[in-house]
Amino acid sequence: MVLSAPAVLLALVPIWYVADSALDAGWHTIKRTVFRERVADLLGNTLQLCVLTMLACLVLGLATAWLVECTDLPLRRVWAVLFVVPLAIPAFVNSYAWISLTRSVSGLSGAVIVTALSYFPFVYLPASAALRRLDPTLEESGLSLGLGPVAVLWRVVLPQLRPALFGGALLVGLHALAEYGALSMLQFQTFTTAIVVQYQSDGEAAPMLAGVLVLLGLLFVTVEVLARGRRRYSRTGFGTARSRRETRLGVATLPVLTACVGLVALALGVPLYAVGKWLARDSGWEGSAVWDAVTSTLQLGVFGAVAAAVVAYPLAWAAVRGRGLVTTAAERLPYLTSALPGVVVALALVAAFADVDGLYQTTALTVAAYVMLFLPRALVNLRVAIAQSPPELEQAGRALGVSGLPLLRRVTLPLIAPGVGAALAFVFLAVCTELTATLLLAPTGTTTLATEFFTAADELDYSAAAPYAALMILVAAPVTYLLLRQHRRGHLP
Amino acid sequence: MKAAAVLPIATIALTACSGGQDVPADALVIYNAQHKSVGEMWGKAFTKATGIKVVLRNGKDFELANQLVEEGAGSRADVFLTENSPAISVVERAGLFTPVDAATLEQVPERYSTTSGNWIGIAARSTAFVYNKDKIQPDALPKSILDLAKPEWKGRWGAAPGGADFQAIVSAVLELEGAAATKQWLAGMKANFTEYSNNIATMKAVNEGESDGGIIYHYYWYRDQAENKQDSGNTALHFFGTQTAQDPGAFVSLSGGGVLKGSKNADKAQQFLKYITGAEGQKALADSAEFEYSVGSDVSSNPALKPLDELESPIVDPSKLNGQTVITLMTDAGLI
Numbered sequence: 001m002v003l004s005a006p007a008v009l010l011a012l013v014p015i016w017y018v019a020d021s022a023l024d025a026g027w028h029t030i031k032r033t034v035f036r037e038r039v040a041d042l043l044g045n046t047l048q049l050c051v052l053t054m055l056a057c058l059v060l061g062l063a064t065a066w067l068v069e070c071t072d073l074p075l076r077r078v079w080a081v082l083f084v085v086p087l088a089i090p091a092f093v094n095s096y097a098w099i100s101l102t103r104s105v106s107g108l109s110g111a112v113i114v115t116a117l118s119y120f121p122f123v124y125l126p127a128s129a130a131l132r133r134l135d136p137t138l139e140e141s142g143l144s145l146g147l148g149p150v151a152v153l154w155r156v157v158l159p160q161l162r163p164a165l166f167g168g169a170l171l172v173g174l175h176a177l178a179e180y181g182a183l184s185m186l187q188f189q190t191f192t193t194a195i196v197v198q199y200q201s202d203g204e205a206a207p208m209l210a211g212v213l214v215l216l217g218l219l220f221v222t223v224e225v226l227a228r229g230r231r232r233y234s235r236t237g238f239g240t241a242r243s244r245r246e247t248r249l250g251v252a253t254l255p256v257l258t259a260c261v262g263l264v265a266l267a268l269g270v271p272l273y274a275v276g277k278w279l280a281r282d283s284g285w286e287g288s289a290v291w292d293a294v295t296s297t298l299q300l301g302v303f304g305a306v307a308a309a310v311v312a313y314p315l316a317w318a319a320v321r322g323r324g325l326v327t328t329a330a331e332r333l334p335y336l337t338s339a340l341p342g343v344v345v346a347l348a349l350v351a352a353f354a355d356v357d358g359l360y361q362t363t364a365l366t367v368a369a370y371v372m373l374f375l376p377r378a379l380v381n382l383r384v385a386i387a388q389s390p391p392e393l394e395q396a397g398r399a400l401g402v403s404g405l406p407l408l409r410r411v412t413l414p415l416i417a418p419g420v421g422a423a424l425a426f427v428f429l430a431v432c433t434e435l436t437a438t439l440l441l442a443p444t445g446t447t448t449l450a451t452e453f454f455t456a457a458d459e460l461d462y463s464a465a466a467p468y469a470a471l472m473i474l475v476a477a478p479v480t481y482l483l484l485r486q487h488r489r490g491h492l493p
Numbered sequence: 494m495k496a497a498a499v500l501p502i503a504t505i506a507l508t509a510c511s512g513g514q515d516v517p518a519d520a521l522v523i524y525n526a527q528h529k530s531v532g533e534m535w536g537k538a539f540t541k542a543t544g545i546k547v548v549l550r551n552g553k554d555f556e557l558a559n560q561l562v563e564e565g566a567g568s569r570a571d572v573f574l575t576e577n578s579p580a581i582s583v584v585e586r587a588g589l590f591t592p593v594d595a596a597t598l599e600q601v602p603e604r605y606s607t608t609s610g611n612w613i614g615i616a617a618r619s620t621a622f623v624y625n626k627d628k629i630q631p632d633a634l635p636k637s638i639l640d641l642a643k644p645e646w647k648g649r650w651g652a653a654p655g656g657a658d659f660q661a662i663v664s665a666v667l668e669l670e671g672a673a674a675t676k677q678w679l680a681g682m683k684a685n686f687t688e689y690s691n692n693i694a695t696m697k698a699v700n701e702g703e704s705d706g707g708i709i710y711h712y713y714w715y716r717d718q719a720e721n722k723q724d725s726g727n728t729a730l731h732f733f734g735t736q737t738a739q740d741p742g743a744f745v746s747l748s749g750g751g752v753l754k755g756s757k758n759a760d761k762a763q764q765f766l767k768y769i770t771g772a773e774g775q776k777a778l779a780d781s782a783e784f785e786y787s788v789g790s791d792v793s794s795n796p797a798l799k800p801l802d803e804l805e806s807p808i809v810d811p812s813k814l815n816g817q818t819v820i821t822l823m824t825d826a827g828l829i
Binding site: 037 | 516529548551559560565567569655660816827828
């Protein structure tokens, strides 16, 4: 529990900042900046976006996972790849692609389309991993006890998918809460875009709006905790689970295939086509500037990923093995922080460290901001991995006289290594596309692919933005491939 | 579990190793809220002329102004450049500037500078109404920016209220027309206008006929006209000043530059301001593809532009432009 302290402390800094600013401003200012029509509009927009995107991702993620894992869909190995690859395309690049091709994608429908196409792999990955790991004997027991196939799906299969589905949906929801780039390009206003606007215009309302955002995050997290329950999800049976029988699609094969092609065309085809199209125009590449952005992006990405995984590990462990009220609360706290836009987290760090020479505007503090923002991505993966490694193995290790670091190295880590890999990969991908915290905190003169992309995209200079978009996809591609391989071997939570 | 303590410690060590300032101590650090390209152009030209290294931290007006206020006297920044004056006033009010050298102040006419002498005008941009030539005939153009709040303009124009550019224009309305009239105008605007994320998005929407017209700064239009007219081919630009005297719609916004009190390179910083407001710096601006107005050393602006003194812009003291009241009024009107 003590080792979880860094994670908890880091997560608390921005929340403390938001609460402190609100207290400072006083009730009068809170009343004037929060209880007004514009905020009601923003609340409506934000909630609609989150709920619709989560639902769309649940449907897309579960349907694609089921098709790949449980049916005789042709070319399943190809689809298994294609349903993960959208991870390599940042939401704001997706948004840029759509808006640069057609202005009709905008408002709520546009925002839901773009975010759902970007985020559905967050549900697909855990759902397909969980489906693959299901022991078919449970379903057979259900059938033999007189349940129909629909009832089996509803009462046996879906309950076992709960941690995967809810965990995935929670990630999608928190992403949607904190998304700035993609939504601002689509002219869709949410709390996060409004906070950035307030901050860019000397508004005092930014921390108040962030306070409302924290409460929204709290709501999401609580719902997820309540929905997940406290059951055991690792197998209890002996030996290896038998592989499942495939459901035959029959006459539905063709329509289903068409739907899959359509989904991939929208999620991958559109952004790749748009980036390619703008790349083909003359955009005046400046080699050295691009190279600087690539190296600093990679450096920040690696540091951020390692730091987040290390800080998250003790907390994830405590949350799974401890499972008390305190650990659950501690483990959920980082989720709240991650619902905040990068700019708020960065402001908190500016407020706290502006006068600390040697720390302010260094890579170290920037990495700390990434840990605050992206800890849940590491936690989700580590937690599921730890939950699925039977505690009996660690106990056996202890009984045989191995403890401490050797136990971690010889028993726990090999068991959860895929989860660690996934945690690193997810945080790396997130850092590579982070914008607002990087702008405020990175050492002066540092540019990243995301900051350069945004400078150009903000001026709607699509062809100048294209090289950076392409490079972000290129940087993300190997990491996505890694995730995919882990996933295929059944290693991913 | 004890052994697992190694992990967080290792992280902290790892990140600490990667820390450390990447900026050399003798380099001039410029918090640049002007366009990145303008800051880079001046930075490179200055380095070439003097050999002094320049590092830019790019951001938007209030982002960087707020950051400077938060950083206070300990800031590593030497110079602050803005796009509009309200943001630089924030830093001035926080008492973070040291006066600009008298010789530098003399390079810029009083009209485009401040009475306080704490910062100086470095460039200017004019408010303009961009309109779709198919949707609005020249004789049906609004005479004053205030007309846009009238019912006949409902659903017909766009703007980007979230940006510092538009907020500077509102500050001119406030200064020239007073709080009550501004409040009324903003209410009319809320009822009539379509929101866009920035000037270019506004212009693009007008070009595509989504909006009949829009409030932008002049140079976005000139830039696009000079490039390929992709986002402005169907549009024309209308200046309010020639129509109504002292109209806030003809407001010319001043970009400012100041030297931070805490600067450890104050001499070099003063030298930089002198350079960019001097003949060389102002000519570089006029010769660039930025299309912002030059304001110093009698350098004439880019010849493609309608001359600054023909715009008949209202006389406004830039130091008096009140960003905070504007934000409050715009917040109350539900615009941001």
